[in-house]
Amino acid sequence: MSCYNAILDKRVLPATPSVPPSTTWQAVSLQDMKDYLRVDFDDDSQLISSLIDAATRLLEATFNVGITQKQLQVALNNSCGGIMLPGAPVADDVVVKDRHGNELDTSKYCLTGLDVKYLEWPQCQYLVLTYTSGYAPEMVPEAFKTAIKQQVTWMYEHRGDEDATSKICPQASATMAPFSNVNPFFL
Template sequence: MSRMGWSEPVIIAPSNGEALSLETAKEQLTVDFDDDDSFIQRLIATACDHVEQVAGLVVTQKTIKLHCHSFGDLQRLPVGPVKEVVAVRYVGPDAIDGTLDPSTYEARLEGLRASIVIRPGKRWPAIQSGSRIAVDVVAGFDEVPAAVCQAMLLLIGTWYRNREQVITGTITAELPDSSGFWSLLSNYRLNA
């Protein structure tokens, strides 16, 4: 998920919701027994993680700490959708930790691409050379879009039916084409 100027996000408070229910995944897989439930739940978590990594999305709401090197990086946050900016922290030139007063900046959180900009008449503070700016945000969908869910279900179906990386037998076959997965995510990719 990292972009130029940004370090890999750190989860402060994980989600307490799921992107997909076990029942939805089992319906997609046409599984009507409980023997594979724990395996399917792992596939749900893995598919969600994969979508988050390749698209730059935060699928289920969680609190995340982001780090960048300059206030200019705040013009485009590396994850979305962002629901709230909790805090923007920095280290001043005197090595004293500071937290920006929310009245000095404006959080633009519409759509998937969030940004934080300085308000007119205000200035970003000076930071200690080599230090990073920390931004805590709450990010994730209120309701996961159908296309994102379907992309995850495609992955789950492929992984459920193809549990190993190599298929052996008398017939050679390739794993299903991933173009459907990418098509479903085309409107939700921040890493494009």
């Protein structure tokens, strides 16, 4: 039997009363983004709003962070123990279920970490975790907002020129680099 850790699947769950849908608010408001772009007309408002959402999702996926607050459900293989949960910061409301859908009580699993959480045990091939990822609207770090603005600016300026939907611009990459959880190590 081989020993490896892997995220098998991940999805965003519908909003709950404690976690509003991330689609109802944006980490950067449309007006702030238009001011940053120096756009003083409304013709591109829908485009800019869409770019804010796309840039946020792209930065979250590329740097393995949670910017907008959402409920995540993650299926994972924790055979080696110590797997990092995606989408930091991760709240303390983690629910762990085994492959049969049975919820484990807190004495049967061990989470470590502050914002970035690691599942130390159980060490098994299939678990499903449900938890809150990301920041509440008023708590999004300014560096993340800046990176979103930088990415949206790049996407707005490069629309139609090249594939601007999947490439991180150098400015946003530099801004997000200190917060990246892409290749973390576990001690």
